[in-house]
Amino acid sequence: MSKMGRNQEYRPEGFLATMAELQAERVKKAQAEVALEQYQALAQATPPALDFAQALTRTADGPLRVIAEVKRSSPSKGALAPVADARALAAAYMQGGAAAVSILTEEAYFHGALADLQQVRPALAIPMLRKDFLIDPYQVWEARAYGADAVLLIAALLGPAKLTEMTGVVLAAGMQPLIELHAPAEVAWAEAAIEVNAKGYGDRRPVVGVNARNLMTLQVEPAKAWELLRALPNHWIRVAESGLRTRQDLMAAREAGADAALIGEALVTSGEPSRAIAELIR
Numbered sequence: 001m002s003k004m005g006r007n008q009e010y011r012p013e014g015f016l017a018t019m020a021e022l023q024a025e026r027v028k029k030a031q032a033e034v035a036l037e038q039y040q041a042l043a044q045a046t047p048p049a050l051d052f053a054q055a056l057t058r059t060a061d062g063p064l065r066v067i068a069e070v071k072r073s074s075p076s077k078g079a080l081a082p083v084a085d086a087r088a089l090a091a092a093y094m095q096g097g098a099a100a101v102s103i104l105t106e107e108a109y110f111h112g113a114l115a116d117l118q119q120v121r122p123a124l125a126i127p128m129l130r131k132d133f134l135i136d137p138y139q140v141w142e143a144r145a146y147g148a149d150a151v152l153l154i155a156a157l158l159g160p161a162k163l164t165e166m167t168g169v170v171l172a173a174g175m176q177p178l179i180e181l182h183a184p185a186e187v188a189w190a191e192a193a194i195e196v197n198a199k200g201y202g203d204r205r206p207v208v209g210v211n212a213r214n215l216m217t218l219q220v221e222p223a224k225a226w227e228l229l230r231a232l233p234n235h236w237i238r239v240a241e242s243g244l245r246t247r248q249d250l251m252a253a254r255e256a257g258a259d260a261a262l263i264g265e266a267l268v269t270s271g272e273p274s275r276a277i278a279e280l281i282r
């Protein structure tokens, strides 16, 4: 999944390598249009972020909390749903009982848009996650300026040092990261990122996800994900991600220690997103 280049520089592989290149180009282009300081000023003027960790905290015998995703397309499945009105979909998710909403803002492979964040924010009383392949602190401030309460940080995309740095930036921007893991070796990276930034977390519990999608084959591998979830510390809020479709899937994730589930495809293709969530967490 990764290799260290010369001078121990971390380099992602496979799909994440393609994404890292694409994101570097995007950041360069965006910086030429909007200065970092502009986004930082906008972020200061934005209402405080909602508490992502609190929203995902479930009671001991309660159902999994659901992060419902606005997802139009994916590299593994192609077009999923046109989602002309992201705001209406997010509102339906909230009505159905979602604890948080995830907005995929990546354009080329997921047909998302930053503007979706702006559109959705006023319709929500629950936290909004910017789900993208962030590689630069600039994108963190951009997310806050667009109204995000939390952002995804993918360990295998960033490597250990950058994961720690980006975690600090997310917390400094007043948001919380969802640190995403794919492999057992990345648990130590998350532990280090959380420990170094303990002050920024304060008394909030870290939110850490396990994505069941193998980023080399793009297939979901639930058994591996359950094993990795079981290895995570209990005090982390643990999120099961990808390939979750049924109540049985959610029960398996819960048995593996998950507190929350991130669900996209099953909801956007359901035709009745509000009802689909309500059914899942019934």
Ligand SMILES: O=C(O)c1ccccc1NCC(=O)[C@H](O)[C@H](O)COP(=O)(O)O
Binding pocket: 015, 069, 071, 074, 075, 076, 077, 211, 213, 215, 218, 241, 242, 243, 244, 262, 263, 264, 265, 266
């Ligand atoms: O969804 C994909 O095909 C994909 C491929 C490569 C990297 C990431 C990918 N998806 C991002 C996600 O993590 C999912 O959108 C999210 O976990 C929801 O998954 P699902 O319920 O299976 O739509």
